[in-house]
Amino acid sequence: MKMDARKQQVLLAIITDFIATAEPVGSRTIARKYDLGVSPATIRNEMSDLEEMGYIEQPHTSAGRIPSQLGYRYYVDFLMKKKNLTSKEEETIRRGYENKVRQIGEVITRTGEMLAQMTRFAAVIMTPRLELSSFKRIQLVLMNPGQAMVIVVMNTGALQSNIIEIPEEVSQVDLDTISQVLNAKLNGLTLDKIKVTLLREIYFELSRHKNIVDLAMHLIQTGLAVNREDKIYLGGIINILNQPEFHNIEKVKSLLSLLEQEELLRSLLESSDPGEGVAVRIGSEMMREEVKDCSMVVASYCIDGRPMGTLGVLGPTRMDYAWVVSVVEYMTRNMSETMEKMFRGWR
Template sequence: MIDDRKNKVLQAIIEDYVATAEPVGSRTIARKYNLGVSPATIRNEMSDLEELGYLEQPHTSAGRIPSDLGYRYYVDCLMPERPINPAEQELIRSTFQRKIRELDTLVRETARLLSETTHLTAVISGPQFEKAVFKEIRIVPLGNDRALLIYITDSGLVENQVVEVPLQVTMLELQQVAELLSEHLRGRRVETLSRTALQSLHRELSRYGTLLEQALHFLEQKLEPGDRHRLYFGGTSHMLDQPEFRDVQKLRGVLSFLEQEEAVAAVLGLDRLTEGVEIQIGEEIRLRELADCSVVTATYRVGDRIIGKMGVIGPRRMEYPKVVSILNAIASHLSEMNRLF
């Protein structure tokens, strides 16, 4: 813990650097932040903060910039609450007032909204099908001996497949198959289904032949390990607006990372859906491509169950209080909307 005057100097330096992207000198702090001490005193405090590891001095400047440790101390100990301004509130409210009834569309729109309000690159994970709980199964005839089998989950996630329908199966029987599958699967989580359970279900409903085989084969595929994350991105081009990424090599590294969905999922922490906002800064992310970035994430829910994560990726020099407030507000709205599915 550092003393109160150092806290004020460090907070002033971070907030000025976030606003200007320019190294901060003692005269700037004395002139703009009314700390009640002289530039010489501020200069001494800055030297102490640098020695403690909270500040760094770029080689080409007499000013200082925050280190990863400085940002970490700021978000843990100094970061003020920042209410969402009226324009942001209205944009969030109007987006979630639209009558969006498809979960994919809702999550895609939320990624766009998060990017637009933070001016950073947004990433949202959609609910994972294998972690979803079955709610209902429907079968819609398509003609030409085909039908659309639709799996609806408690989170609003919809999976569908086109299946072949034996010639002798009637519309009434299709409805009976859908009702039977719904009855057997309702309330069960996909990931808890075993192949043994599916085979038992197959024996019980075998009279429906290839139609059921295709449905069960689809579910078996969902039990296979592999890429299970649906990620929705918004505002990747915002990286181009950041002074930190005028260096083409740095920019190329970040953009290359964003193309690797499994790597992005790992950084978002989709294997640990824990409550609250999480902030990872620079070297904490442990990826060379993101050494100059921060990642801020929050979870969203259906009812009492956390089903996904949303976050922003941007420079370490981001406006953390604003980002945290917007993430919390959007996560709350998205969780509330999910109750409608």
């Protein structure tokens, strides 16, 4: 069986209607609301074909049809027309970034809030990936004899801190010395490269201060290594509960238990890392039972063309993809620009 123009029209009608109403769509409804110029009987025939091809399915015999996962996929790939945001909506988004967003965390929070509010779904955003950020500055603070805090500032403005054990006799002045040497050597490198290349140089440099050289090594190894997980913003879960498909509490529970586990959320976001532009992951494409009735629309935000992190929206498979894709796209562009503006010269 082959897909022809009319089948496409029917499929489009079914999906459009189902997205809007969350009710199975019957042949009669299509004939009435979407002017295809044919009778319900004809549409029934087409629907029967579409069902055989796997694009739609029937919840039960006497109900209308609903799109299958495959149907959504076809829709997203071939049928969907992007909706442009109204200039008022674009305005709202731009406004959101104007109001003193200084810190990277603020940009992310603001983006997440807007994303959740506009799409009415849950928003998920990863902070810029640390392994792609580069080292800006290190600072050692003596907390008390024997313990120091290592503070690492990345060029994205991200802060990493860590408490390490040091010999009792090391003073703040010693720490400052180490800071200085490290700063000179490490500036501008990505975390990946730090360990491999420069240990020898630093060793040599610090050999004047024999007593602290071991410390510095220790510090590089432990202080920089741990705690490298990126944080995740998650908001607007409440929106998902407003969707009729989540009136069933069991689904809510399973979804929520997934979202509460940050590692799972991260793997979800990472596995659906889009190359370029906006990607749509539908239901079981995400390979997780808990979200088989959900879809994600994700995109990467970039700084100087380099993708730094992922942001996205999580909602039921029955979502208005055209709209959500447009919002995510516009949002991503604005967020990227805001960050770029913020980081100009920080590298």
